[in-house]
Amino acid sequence: MAREPSARAAKRAVGPNASIAGLRQQLERLDRELIRLINQRAQAAAAFFRALANAPGDGGLAEAHAAAGIDEQSILRLLEHNKGPLSNDCMRGLFVEMSSVARTLVKTMKVAYLGPAYSYSHLAALHRFGSSVEYVPVGSISAVFEEVNRGQVEFGLVPVHNSTDGRIADTLDMFTRLRVRICGEVQLRIRHALLARCPRAEVREVYSRPQALSQCRNWLSKHLPAVRLVEVISTSDAARLALDKPGSAAIASVQAARHYGLDVLAEDIEDQPGNITRFVVIGGHPAERTGKDMTAVMFEVEHRPGTLADAMVLFKKARLNLTWIESFPIPRPEGGYLFFIEFDGHESDSRVRKALAGLKRRTVRMEVLGSYPRSEPVG
Secondary structure (H helix, E strand, O other): OOOOOHHHHHHHHOOOOOOHHHHHHHHHHHHHHHHHHHHHHHHHHHHHHHHHHOOOOOOHHHHHHHHOOOOHHHHHHHHOOOOOOOOHHHHHHHHHHHHHHHHOOOOOOEEEEEOOOOOHHHHHHHHHHOOOOEEEEEOOHHHHHHHHHOOOOOEEEEEEEEOOOEEOHHHHHHHHHOOOEEEEEEEEEOOOEEEEOOOHHHOOEEEEOHHHHHHOHHHHHHHOOOOEEEEOOOHHHHHHHHHHOOOEEEEEOHHHHHHHOOEEEEEOOOOOOOOEEEEEEEEOOOOOOOOOEEEEEEEEOOOOOOHHHHHHHHHHHOOOOEEEEEEEEOOOOOOOEEEEEEEEOOOOOHHHHHHHHHHHHOOOEEEEEEEEEOOOOEO
């Protein structure tokens, strides 16, 4: 007998006169069907990962696919079919977790991030890779780069830019020192909360990363004008201090409050509601071309008039849209600057190859940091 489509059956069962017993039976039938389909998908995904690993070469295709978690463009195509009631963010999280679990049938990945647990870097990593990987929390951005460079982990995740405070200098500095590839990005919506174990009236110190304190400066001056602000290395460290020190609070995520057992005294205290931090995934393999990609490049030109303009005009001629540009001082006696740029296109595209060849002739140093799929904000 033909099986009735589950979605149609569920729609009929959930009505104003549906009984509790009937709804429970419908849920159990759907859950059994989900178990079958999820296992079927996991087997297909594992076969796909094995095929990539056995492809000609060194298995770089498998690593490249892993770098993207579940491909961003695939997610966007899937979400076009989402009619609710679950939001696109919820559906995206489900697919990331299914991909993360399926990959463990082939290999458990290691991913380094600026810890401890439930820092914003950790939250961004969870959005990218899911929970079924081995996470390696480290104490600094430079340590994330070192873990990747030494091959201790397959990937690292580091912040590169914040929409309120701009560039993350520690990350740019490490790109000048170590040759690693950017193979993905995560745009995380940053929602700061004030966490403590005491009432707001008893708060005397507020701990957080310098960037988080800066992003909440107006709220703090209005609501806690007399408190002492203390900079620490991560928002998770701030949460742990707030847990242990009487009269202390932390600026961190709501997820950190749940993890460390703190009360949420106030939510969404960031001064700019559209606050987004962009993280990049770093590793040793390039990401596959998707057709909706970006490429990042670091370069240095001779320190004389007109050299930067001569370099930048190449992108206008190639009709390549620049999406990001930063200057970074070179720490040496004669001075000078390195420039970081990002533009639409993949390094394998003909227009991009032509522009990069021209840029190489006009620079004293040039490195392609990587090409990777464009992503949408999450969180």
